Amino acid sequence: MSDIVVSGYYGFANAGDEAMLAAMIEALTDIEPNIKITVISGNPEDTRQRHGVAAIYRLNYPEIAKVLAQSQLLISGGGSLLQDVTSDRSLYYYLSIMMLAKKLGKPVMLYAQGIGPVRGYLAQGAMRYIGNMVDLITVRDEGSYEELKRLKVTAPPVHITADPVLAMHPVDKTIGRSILKKHGQEGVAPLIGISVREWKDWGHFKQVMGHAADKMIEELGAKVVFIPMQWPDDLGVSEKIAGRMKNKASVLPSEYTTSELLSLVGNLDLLIGIRLHALIFAAVMHVPMAGISYDPKIDRFLETIGEKHVGTLKTVTADNLMARIREMWDERKQPNREREDRITALRNKAFLNAELALSLVKK
CATH class of the missing domain: 3.40.50.2000 (Glycogen Phosphorylase B;)
Structure with missing residues (x-):
C-alpha cells in the first residue's frame, strides 16, 4: 500500500525537478518516517535508485489507477506543471492524473506549484473544472495565487508557501x-x-x-x-x-x-x-x-x-x-x-x- 502517490516531471534527468522530488521526500519523511511513497515517473528504475522510493511508469494508466486506489493521497507537483507555454499536452496529462484520483475517491493536493501562464481557452476551462475538484492547493509564489484567481479556481483552500527545495538541509561541500x-x-x-x-x-x-x-x-x-x-x-x-x-x-x-x-x-x-x-x-x-x-x-x-x-x-x-x-x-x-x-x-x-x-x- 502506498500512503502517498506523487505525480510530476520526474525521471527526465532534470536537476530542478529531481531536487523538488528529493526535497518532498525529505520533508515528508522528516515528519512521518514510515510514510510510503510511490512516484509516477518517466523512468521508474532511475527514480527507484535515485530516491529510494517505489515508482511506476507515467503512461501506464492501469497501474497508476491500481496504486491510486490503494493510496490515501495524490500529490501533484511541485514545479510548473500546470501551464501551456511549453506544451498544452503536459497540462492535460497532469490534469488527467488528478481527475483519475478524484474518480477513485482520493484526496488531491497541488504541492508548491508554480501555476501558469495558462493561455488557451480550452486549457483554462480544464484548469477551472479540475482545479476546483482538488482538496488543497499550495503555490510557491504570489503570482501563482493570482493566476489561480484569474482562472477562477476558488473552491479549494489555497496557501502561498515556497518551492519545496528551499526546505532542504544544506549539504557538506x-x-x-x-x-x-x-x-x-x-x-x-x-x-x-x-x-x-x-x-x-x-x-x-x-x-x-x-x-x-x-x-x-x-x-x-x-x-x-x-x-x-x-x-x-x-x-x-x-x-x-x-x-x-x-x-x-x-x-x-x-x-x-x-x-x-x-x-x-x-x-x-x-x-x-x-x-x-x-x-x-x-x-x-x-x-x-x-x-x-x-x-x-x-x-x-x-x-x-x-x-x-x-x-x-x-x-x-x-x-x-x-x-x-x-x-x-x-x-x-x-x-x-x-x-x-x-x-x-x-x-x-x-x-x-x-x-x-x-x-x-x-x-
Missing part, C-alpha cells in the same frame, strides 16, 4: 570540492558558476554570457565553471558559450545528483543562473546569485527574496550583468542579511507544504 578539483577548478581564485539552458535557439544571450564570462576572468581574476542542471541538454549550450570565449572556462561534463549539485554550488563565490533551481540551490547554500529571466517563475522567485533579474534572455547585456556582479562581489565576505532572513522565512514556508500534505493523509 566536500563532494563538490572533489568534483571541482577533478576538473581543474581548485586554488585561491574566486569561483563563479554559470547555469544556462537552451531556449528557442536564441543566440543573443549566449554571446552576452560569453562576453561577460571573459570580463569576470579578466576584471575579477575569477575562474568560471558551467554547471549543467538538465543533462545532457544544458551541456551543449554550455559548451557553445565556453567555445566562444577568449579565456578558458570549465564545463562540468557529467550528470550529478541533487546532493552533488548542492555541494558544487556551495563551493561557489557567486552563481549566475537562467535555471530556476540553480538560483534556489544558491539560496539553500547561502551563495550570492544573479538571475536572468526566461519565464515568470524566475521573476517570481527573485521577488520573494527581494531581488530582480538582470535582464531577460532577449534584453540582458554584458554591461548590466557585470554591474550586478560588481554590486554583489562584496557579499562573498559580508552576506546580505535581509535576503538571508527572507530565505529563512521561505524555508519555513516550504516545510509547511509537507505538513499540510500529511494533514490530508491523517484525515
